[in-house]
Amino acid sequence: MKKNKRSSLQDIADAVGVTKMTVSRYLRNPEKVSESTRTKISAAIDTLGYIANKAPDLLSNAKSYSIGVLVPSLTNHVFAQVIRGIEDVTGPAGYQTMLAHYGYNPEIEEKRVEYLLSYHVDGLILSETTHTDRTLKMIEMSGVPVIEIMDTHHSPMQQAVGFDNVKAAFDMTTALLNKGYRNIVYIGARLDVRTRLKFQGYSDAMLAKGYTPKSVMTDQASSYSLGAELLQKARTDYPNTDCLFCTNDDLAIGAIFECQRNNILVPSQMGVVGFHGHDIGQAMVPQLASVITPRYQIGNVAGRELLSRINSDLDTSINYKQVIDTGYIVHLGESV
Amino acid sequence: MKKNKRSSLQDIADAVGVTKMTVSRYLRNPEKVSESTRTKISAAIDTLGYIANKAPDLLSNAKSYSIGVLVPSLTNHVFAQVIRGIEDVTGPAGYQTMLAHYGYNPEIEEKRVEYLLSYHVDGLILSETTHTDRTLKMIEMSGVPVIEIMDTHHSPMQQAVGFDNVKAAFDMTTALLNKGYRNIVYIGARLDVRTRLKFQGYSDAMLAKGYTPKSVMTDQASSYSLGAELLQKARTDYPNTDCLFCTNDDLAIGAIFECQRNNILVPSQMGVVGFHGHDIGQAMVPQLASVITPRYQIGNVAGRELLSRINSDLDTSINYKQVIDTGYIVHLGESV
DNA sequence: AGTTGGTATGTTACAAGTAACATTTTATTT
DNA sequence: AAATAAAATGTTACTTGTAACATACCAACT
Numbered sequence: 244m245k246k247n248k249r250s251s252l253q254d255i256a257d258a259v260g261v262t263k264m265t266v267s268r269y270l271r272n273p274e275k276v277s278e279s280t281r282t283k284i285s286a287a288i289d290t291l292g293y294i295a296n297k298a299p300d301l302l303s304n305a306k307s308y309s310i311g312v313l314v315p316s317l318t319n320h321v322f323a324q325v326i327r328g329i330e331d332v333t334g335p336a337g338y339q340t341m342l343a344h345y346g347y348n349p350e351i352e353e354k355r356v357e358y359l360l361s362y363h364v365d366g367l368i369l370s371e372t373t374h375t376d377r378t379l380k381m382i383e384m385s386g387v388p389v390i391e392i393m394d395t396h397h398s399p400m401q402q403a404v405g406f407d408n409v410k411a412a413f414d415m416t417t418a419l420l421n422k423g424y425r426n427i428v429y430i431g432a433r434l435d436v437r438t439r440l441k442f443q444g445y446s447d448a449m450l451a452k453g454y455t456p457k458s459v460m461t462d463q464a465s466s467y468s469l470g471a472e473l474l475q476k477a478r479t480d481y482p483n484t485d486c487l488f489c490t491n492d493d494l495a496i497g498a499i500f501e502c503q504r505n506n507i508l509v510p511s512q513m514g515v516v517g518f519h520g521h522d523i524g525q526a527m528v529p530q531l532a533s534v535i536t537p538r539y540q541i542g543n544v545a546g547r548e549l550l551s552r553i554n555s556d557l558d559t560s561i562n563y564k565q566v567i568d569t570g571y572i573v574h575l576g577e578s579v
Numbered sequence: 580m581k582k583n584k585r586s587s588l589q590d591i592a593d594a595v596g597v598t599k600m601t602v603s604r605y606l607r608n609p610e611k612v613s614e615s616t617r618t619k620i621s622a623a624i625d626t627l628g629y630i631a632n633k634a635p636d637l638l639s640n641a642k643s644y645s646i647g648v649l650v651p652s653l654t655n656h657v658f659a660q661v662i663r664g665i666e667d668v669t670g671p672a673g674y675q676t677m678l679a680h681y682g683y684n685p686e687i688e689e690k691r692v693e694y695l696l697s698y699h700v701d702g703l704i705l706s707e708t709t710h711t712d713r714t715l716k717m718i719e720m721s722g723v724p725v726i727e728i729m730d731t732h733h734s735p736m737q738q739a740v741g742f743d744n745v746k747a748a749f750d751m752t753t754a755l756l757n758k759g760y761r762n763i764v765y766i767g768a769r770l771d772v773r774t775r776l777k778f779q780g781y782s783d784a785m786l787a788k789g790y791t792p793k794s795v796m797t798d799q800a801s802s803y804s805l806g807a808e809l810l811q812k813a814r815t816d817y818p819n820t821d822c823l824f825c826t827n828d829d830l831a832i833g834a835i836f837e838c839q840r841n842n843i844l845v846p847s848q849m850g851v852v853g854f855h856g857h858d859i860g861q862a863m864v865p866q867l868a869s870v871i872t873p874r875y876q877i878g879n880v881a882g883r884e885l886l887s888r889i890n891s892d893l894d895t896s897i898n899y900k901q902v903i904d905t906g907y908i909v910h911l912g913e914s915v
Numbered sequence: 916a917g918t919t920g921g922t923a924t925g926t927t928a929c930a931a932g933t934a935a936c937a938t939t940t941t942a943t944t945t
Numbered sequence: 946a947a948a949t950a951a952a953a954t955g956t957t958a959c960t961t962g963t964a965a966c967a968t969a970c971c972a973a974c975t
Contacts, residue, residue, distance in 0.1 A: 276953075
């Protein structure tokens with residue numbers, strides 16, 4: 244049994260007894276088609292279940308009204324809010340999001356970018372500042388506007404929206420030192436660029452006040468249970484640890500749970516700090532100290548900027564460098 | 580300044596001095612092109628940064644090697660694992676995922692389905708069992724295979740992979756009653772189909788043993804803070820509440836935190852149960868009682884089935900009804 | 916030299932929809 | 946009734962890549 248081919252404009256036209264041009268007009272400017280024809284076409288479309296084909300749009304190089312959004316991971320709660328921020332701007336403007344993820348891997352990112360460009364997305368939002376050479380080349384040649392989100396520490400391809408991870412970690416570490424912590428250990432997982440940047444900020448702050456940076460790092464993916472493990476490792480490696488600066492909230496929360504299981508009082512015996520300020524950390528007891536990052540706003544601004552560049556006549560992809568800093572809030576909560 | 584148009588096969592051909600057919604051959608069957616031409620084409624492609632255009636694939640009705648995956652929400656952690664399960668099968672087989680979300684709204688789902696079909700996806704995975712008439716029509720006419728995941732309580736369009744939400748809630752409620760709880764209150768948010776199915780299972784179990792179902796419901800989206808609120812509402816509405824059966828882990832965890840803030844002992848003064856068995860609930864203190872659902876496996880099985888139908892010659896979209904039940908585990912943890 | 920066979924490359928047609936222009940039909944005016 | 950304007954519909958050309966067929970070229974053999 245053969246699959247029933249989906250119906251094209253031609254099929255509708257045949258059913259009604261006009262040319263496909265008339266059907267095309269009906270879809271685009273109904274008022275240019277006579278009342279009687281309109282009724283017949285409408286009925287035929289309902290009966291045959293017509294679905295537009297994107298191919299001609301791509302062919303004629305028209306706008307696809309799609310934007311490509313690349314996030315490293317769907318498990319990472321950070322990006323759900325970023326995406327909401329993007330779509331709250333792009334959706335009402337008639338753009339659909341093509342969402343893909345690449346597991347923090349630049350080679351996979353390259354494949355995803357190629358995929359998105361092969362569908363002629365009108366713009367790209369990337370979550371990384373490091374890319375393969377071919378990724379850079381493809382984007383440059385395609386001429387689509389690109390915005391890199393989350394980190395503004397590096398010089399952007401074209402435009403970046405986010406905050407400075409080094410500075411954020413520096414500020415948080417300084418606040419912890421001011422609170423009296425001295426043996427702060429940095430806890431890192433999935434050694435991606437941002438984890439390294441935060442470690443740098445932490446180290447800078449420690450060294451600035453004459454303390455030694457210490458860290459427990461792994462390339463495993465973050466999880467609550469990993470946070471528990473790394474707390475134990477920190478206490479073994481550095482027995483007088485008085486505070487953990489975790490690269491994200493998941494690790495921090497896992498560490499706090501492990502403290503609870505081992506009757507280590509937080510914050511009096513152990514301070515614990517996360518990064519991003521997720522709901523769960525803010526809802527838990529004790530409330531988690533964290534750097535609260537404006538994820539929704541980052542998405543929102545990125546979406547707005549991207550749209551404005553898509554709708555600009557200028558080729559903004561050439562010789563265009565701009566950084567938009569959305570800031571962050573050092574929030575000390577109850578866990579330090 | 581005009582945007583630099585992306586290069587086509589024709590541009591490569593012009594640069595080398597052959598026809599685009601030769602370039603096409605180079606990409607598809609390099610051995611059919613002479614050594615010298617091959618070298619020149621390869622160089623030109625590098626220089627011009629050629630990216631394939633998907634349009635001709637769509638036009639010639641060839642397979643797009645894309646599958647559409649529709650999830651209700653990206654915030655809901657349930658689906659991150661489902662997607663991983665899907666892509667672990669479809670990725671190695673050369674399929675890309677077109678991911679979209681619809682905020683639990685059938686009208687938006689309809690738009691997303693239309694969007695995905697306009698890009699000629701080879702198959703669809705939907706997370707819902709209720710759809711608009713037009714959604715059903717479009718899918719039927721397009722002839723693409725569809726799999727509905729998560730719930731198997733309803734009769735599927737074609738094929739469903741998941742578990743029976745009614746039965747799962749019934750089993751959990753029965754386990755709670757066997758443990759001695761009598762005043763179990765059902766806590767529901769975002770009144771989607773699955774929340775209602777679970778409430779039905781809970782009610783059936785309560786009534787079967789002669790107890791009165793009680794519930795606190797809201798159509799707000801789930802969150803940890805909402806769980807805290809609903810705990811308080813349950814205690815106000817039903818002062819002798821001894822256990823909360825929450826429609827998901829987020830609400831349950833929020834409720835437990837609120838108990839901790841109010842010095843209500845869990846489980847001795849209040850049992851709390853969630854649904855889905857997420858990491859966070861399993862890592863926390865006390866470990867959350869929950870119905871552990873095989874989300875990765877659901878995605879995996881759905882992906883496998885979809886691929887097998889895409890690659891089948893038969894038109895499996897007609898007169899095809901199959902339900903694959905992946906089961907679930909009632910896990911009582913430490914919070915009851 | 917002429918035939919055969921293989922290799923490399925070219926030509927044409929096609930898929931779906933639309934812009935631009937062309938033609939036909941209908942309505943309105945003189 | 947003829948002329949004109951306006952409305953409705955049709956025709957052609959174009960976008961990209963590839964299948965199917967056609968041609969050109971060169972080497973090997975009779």
